[in-house]
Amino acid sequence: MKNYFSSNFRLGVLGGGQLGKMLLTETQKFDIYTVILDGAADAPCAQICNEFHQGSLMDFDTVYNFGKKVDLLTIEIEHVNIESLLKLEAEGLEIYPQPSVLKTIQHKGRQKDFFVENNIPTSPHKRFATLEELKNNTLQFPFVWKSAQFGYDGTGVKIVKNENDLNQLADTDCIVENLIPFKNELAVIVARNKSGEIKTYPVVEMEFHPEANQVEYVICPARISESVALKAREVALKVAEAFEHIGLLAVELFQTENDEIIVNEVAPRTHNSGHYSIEASYTSQFEQHVRSILNLPLGDPESKVAGIMVNLVGDEGFSGNVVYENMENILKMDGVTPHIYGKKETRPFRKMGHVTIVNNNLAEARKTAEIVKNTIRVISK
Amino acid sequence: MKNYFSSNFRLGVLGGGQLGKMLLTETQKFDIYTVILDGAADAPCAQICNEFHQGSLMDFDTVYNFGKKVDLLTIEIEHVNIESLLKLEAEGLEIYPQPSVLKTIQHKGRQKDFFVENNIPTSPHKRFATLEELKNNTLQFPFVWKSAQFGYDGTGVKIVKNENDLNQLADTDCIVENLIPFKNELAVIVARNKSGEIKTYPVVEMEFHPEANQVEYVICPARISESVALKAREVALKVAEAFEHIGLLAVELFQTENDEIIVNEVAPRTHNSGHYSIEASYTSQFEQHVRSILNLPLGDPESKVAGIMVNLVGDEGFSGNVVYENMENILKMDGVTPHIYGKKETRPFRKMGHVTIVNNNLAEARKTAEIVKNTIRVISK
Structure with missing residues (x-):
């Protein structure tokens, strides 16, 4: 094993948004020196990483030159310049997930063709x-x-x-x-390291906001039968194995009316559907991402307690400096943890943060989650 | 409630060591702008806080001028210049824990006298x-x-x-x-906010390394009877109420051979005995500290799972650039989380990090903790 901890090793991350920020919590915990590239000077990661570089993730030279400054490269967003990654990889840089996997996934047409070619059930x-x-x-x-x-x-x-x-x-x-009629939208996060060790997280159930088409609740464990849950984890595992990807793969699934599991789409990274894991899991998705890309043994993906995640999105009709109204009221509730991403400006439906609700009892957590959602407001003043 | 989240509010912290670093995880989670003062340019917090100032915590002018740059001041170490804090407080700055409390606690003679005056059982x-x-x-x-x-x-x-x-x-x-013969060394962390809301964490049991006199295992919950546990929480509560302190108070206790609980000493801050709470508790001691000093509602101090903490101290006979040997072997074990504080140089018995072991079953966690302790080595190369 390389010496990653308090060493000269430099981990590069393309993207410095909220996923990068939550990843930094883990690299800080392990004292892994982390260098971030993002287009925005005020990106959530800018002030709290070891080293910040500002530049476009889609620009060949910017990404290539950034890659030359690090020992291993990963992403927190898949919309990055792939050509530069392919060149860096050809020159010997370890990049996870692999550029070829990113190339397939970042184009939904290629992604769907890949599913068909690999006999992965999809619409x-x-x-x-x-x-x-x-x-x-x-x-x-x-x-x-x-x-x-x-x-x-x-x-x-x-x-x-x-x-x-x-x-x-x-x-x-x-x-x-x-358009496939479905009972449930589910997701399974799969972690895979270079040694081929592979683990799936429990199945989560997603509920979308009807207008904004953003996830409203993510519920873990999903309230589905064990047989459906096993099938979902199996399909997700099959997708990850087909890609032979290294890192995390978030697999979004539909449970059809006939209890078939079909793949909607995948994201080759930490995912909104795994945020509950910070508070609920033995190993959070962010720590698992670090472990998988560095070829460390994978951690336990199972849960200590039930977890529900509520996205904090900007309320309609508000734009400007953000204020989280009624925060003190949700902090009063047991098992409630807000995460504020650090975006100073709110806009309608902008993802500003999330709140995790954990409880030994899932039904109790679900009740609290609804109160949380109806209490906190993301407005501007 | 003041607007602390993604706002212009500036939280100042005296000290930038490992306790400050773990506090930063929480202020980052809430996006609270955090400014750190520490004497060492390479302090664990230096690169990952919003703003870092280098200077002596014992120097009047340094601390005073630092206090003038922040909206609320707290500490991660109690050895700070108290006179400057008293002046800042007189000038209207909120400082938690209060300088008067720090003054009493930072001197062990005054601390013991305080216990006696307030009828707190102590040797x-x-x-x-x-x-x-x-x-x-x-x-x-x-x-x-x-x-x-x-x-x-x-x-x-x-x-x-x-x-x-x-x-x-x-x-x-x-x-x-x-010298009082005792059965157990215990500790209870108490959180209290400005509104007077007060909560105690479960009792932990501490085991010390016989030579280095450093904690070797911290075990939560302590393996003691419920009546002793209740008595310990009661005594700790009484101490916190006597101080009327705001913030966290770590109360170190002895369980005597007659099952009396007496106070050994207190620390007015987050504490080594509470590190297990990051993985095991609904609200970690670091989040609780943030909540208490900002007069936010206190979180649930109870545990999701049993937790054991092993300190990672420098092995005898090694000084220089640290290497964490056999890290991959402990990462293989379920429920094991290393925390690396980010000190580049190891020395014999220097606190370099800690490892938390969590499990639904305390006896299982204790077995794993021993394997962890016997596996990982903090050496130099």
């Missing part, structure tokens, strides 16, 4: 290079439209119900999927 | 201004000698068995205590 899809091409095709309404690239937190995903809805779509490289 | 003691004065007194061997000031981690504490041992004592302001 049928078609790829289109332009909106024009899509319109010239025979389409079965309703369907799901996804921008092939740069979609994030529900942007770039639309449900198209009729001809009229087509006019709202962006003219871009995209995929169209059958 | 009988005498105060001496010099070694000469002590030697001129009638002494009953064996007794416990403590330097009145600046003792830390067992330095400044000696068991004096005979006349000969007197020659090993420093010529300093000191106290002498009766």
Whole structure:
């Protein structure tokens, strides 16, 4: 094993948002020197990493030069310049997840093709290079439209119900999927290290805000039968093995009305659906990411207690310097932990933080989560 | 409630060692802007706080000028210049724990007198201004000698068995205590906020390294009867109420052979005996400290799982650039979390980090803790 702890080893991270910030908690715990690249001077990681570099994650030279300054490179966001990563990798830099995996995943068309090629259950899809091409095709309404690239937190995903809805779509490289009726949206995070050790987290259940298309509650463990849970973990494991990826893979799944498990999409990194793990799991997803990319033994992904995560998104009608109203009221409740990402400006539906609610009893946690959600407000003053 | 989260509020901390570093994890989680003063440019907090100032904690002007730059001041070590804090407080700065409390506690003679005045059970003691004065007194061997000031981690504490041992004592302001035979060394952390809300953590049991006089295992919950545990929490509560302190108070206790609980000494801050709380408790001692000094509602101090803490101290015979040998072997064990404080140089018995072992079953955790202790080595290369 390399000496990562209080050593000269330099870990590079592309992206300095909230996922990077929560990763820093773990690299600080292990005293691993961490260098961050982000486009924004006021990125959540900027002040609290060992070394911060400002620059575009999509710029070849910027990413390449950053890679030359570190001993191992990882990401907290998949929208990064892949060509520079491929060159750095060819020159001997360890990069996890691997650039080839990132390249497949960052394009939803390639991602879906990969699932089909590897017999991973997923809803049928078609790829289109332009909106024009899509319109010239025979389409079965309703369907799901996804921008092939740069979609994030529900942007770039639309449900198209009729001809009229087509006019709202962006003219871009995209995929169209059958709309599959489902009982539950689930997710499983898989960790895999270079030695091939692989572990899955328990299945979580996701509930989305109906308008903003952002996750509202993430519930762990998912309230599903054990057989469905096992099937979900099995499918997620199969996806991770197919990619042979190193690092974390968050696998978003649907439980269909027939209790089939199909893959919606994957993210090659720590994920919103795993934030509950900071308080609830023996090993949080962020520590697990560090362990997996450094080829350390993986930690126990099981839970100490039930956990529910509520996203803190900017309230509608407020833009400007953020104020977390009624914070003292949620801090009064047992097992409630707010995480504030450090974005100074709120905007409607902007992800500003999250709150984790843990309890030995999941039903109790669910009750508290609802009170939390109805109490705290993310506004501006 | 003031707006502490992602706001212009500036929290000042005197001291930037490992306790400060673990506190920063919590202020980062809440995005509270945190400014640190420490004498060492390479203090564990230096690179990861929002703003770092280098300067002596014992220098009046340094501490005073630092206090003028922050909105609220706290400490992670009690050996700080009290006169400057009294002046800052008189000028309106909120300082928690209060300078008057720090003044009493940082001097072990005043601390013991305070216990006596407030009917807090403690072993009988005498105060001496010099070694000469002590030697001129009638002494009953064996007794416990403590330097009145600046003792830390067992330095400044000696068991004096005979006349000969007197020659090993420093010529300093000191106290002498009766040596009380005890069954257990226990500790209880108490949190109290400005509104007077007060909460005690479960009782922990401490085991000391026989030579280095440093804690070797901290075990939570202590393996004692419920009635003794309740008595210990009661005594700790009484101490905190007597001080009317704001912040955390770590109360070190002895369980005597008659199951009496007497106070050994107190520390007005987060404490080594509470490190287990990061992984085991609903609210860690570090988050609780932040909550208490900011007059936020206190969190739940109870545990999710049993926790054991093993200090990582420098192995004898090694000085220089630290290497944590066999780290991968302890990372393989479930529920094991190392914390590396970020000191680049190891020395014999220097506190370099700690490892927490959590498990639903305390006996299992205790077995793992022993394997951990016998596996990992803190050496230099």
